[in-house]
Amino acid sequence: MRITPPRPSEITPPEHYARRREFLRRAALAPALMLGGTVLPAPSFAAPGDGARASPYSSDETPTPLKHVAGYNNFYEFGTGKEDPARHAHRLVVRPWQLRIDGLVKKPVTLDIDAIRKLAPLEERIYRLRCVEGWSMVIPWLGFPLDVLLRQAEPLGGAKYVEFVSALQPENMPGTGSRVLNWPYREGLRLDEARHPLALLVLGLYGEVLPNQNGAPLRIAVPWKYGFKSAKSIVAIRFVEHAPLSSWMEANPREYGFYSNVNPEVDHPRWSQATERRIGEFRKRRTLMFNGYGAQVASLYAGMDLRRHY
Numbered sequence: 001m002r003i004t005p006p007r008p009s010e011i012t013p014p015e016h017y018a019r020r021r022e023f024l025r026r027a028a029l030a031p032a033l034m035l036g037g038t039v040l041p042a043p044s045f046a047a048p049g050d051g052a053r054a055s056p057y058s059s060d061e062t063p064t065p066l067k068h069v070a071g072y073n074n075f076y077e078f079g080t081g082k083e084d085p086a087r088h089a090h091r092l093v094v095r096p097w098q099l100r101i102d103g104l105v106k107k108p109v110t111l112d113i114d115a116i117r118k119l120a121p122l123e124e125r126i127y128r129l130r131c132v133e134g135w136s137m138v139i140p141w142l143g144f145p146l147d148v149l150l151r152q153a154e155p156l157g158g159a160k161y162v163e164f165v166s167a168l169q170p171e172n173m174p175g176t177g178s179r180v181l182n183w184p185y186r187e188g189l190r191l192d193e194a195r196h197p198l199a200l201l202v203l204g205l206y207g208e209v210l211p212n213q214n215g216a217p218l219r220i221a222v223p224w225k226y227g228f229k230s231a232k233s234i235v236a237i238r239f240v241e242h243a244p245l246s247s248w249m250e251a252n253p254r255e256y257g258f259y260s261n262v263n264p265e266v267d268h269p270r271w272s273q274a275t276e277r278r279i280g281e282f283r284k285r286r287t288l289m290f291n292g293y294g295a296q297v298a299s300l301y302a303g304m305d306l307r308r309h310y
């Protein structure tokens, strides 16, 4: 796999990082953690953010305040309103939690969340998240490269794609009574996308374990794609030969394609993708090709017509 290293301008100078760390530490320790009636989970990482390594892939933009990151969410299993997940996701049972990895692999495995946590040191990655609805955030995730997890199952040569399946707990998820999507929530990536160093397995944010509404206990973050590609609360990963049918493609194939790379030149039928509103700001910003990660990921799509492969 060929990787374009980050440009020097994208690497955060250490002094910025130190200041940001302090900011994050204070933000994470802020007492006002009541959000929409939901108390955030108690931290269970020994020394949460402080043990995490900085990442050259971090954006140096100011992270969106935690109250928005954990209070304005799309997690349709808990309802279609932006405040529904914060209100209802405390009902999600996140322990015990097992992840099954199978399909075209040499070694199908079932891993417990505590074993997954120990696979690699946590890094803090500050990523932009661009929702296809036209808003964006900057989120300080905690996690490690998704490929570290994928390797555990030893994928076979015939595996070309990966499918991600989210948890389905109908008795705890009021949104799953609605047929807005065909549950469980399913997403997919091409294998080289999933193994790209920017693709992150996420276990926390803002120095703490993931709030349930953000996809506890584990989700992915694929920052150059629209937010819906980053499946939350994942219970299964399957290696397959052909592009899997995601829940959104199944619901509306004209509006949602398999790739769903952030692309200001290709509009969604209902929403222009040229600009976005950063949550907490008023003036709109221009949306960047591949959400600003083009230097790292454009080579994955060399020669492809991105209008056709939307």
Ligand SMILES: Nc1nc2c(c(=O)[nH]1)N[C@H]1C(S)=C(S)[C@@H](COP(=O)(O)O)O[C@H]1N2
Pocket (backbone or CB within 6 Å): 069, 072, 073, 074, 075, 076, 077, 129, 130, 131, 132, 166, 167, 185, 213, 214, 215, 226, 227, 228, 229, 230, 231, 232, 233
């Ligand atoms: N299982 C599941 N994963 C999901 C969703 C969902 O409804 N269900 N929504 C997606 C969408 S549309 C977005 S924009 C992001 C939002 O992630 P955040 O709430 O952590 O910001 O999660 C994505 N992952």
Ligand SMILES: [Mo]
Pocket (backbone or CB within 6 Å): 074, 130, 131, 132, 133, 226, 227, 228
């Ligand atoms: Mo989204």
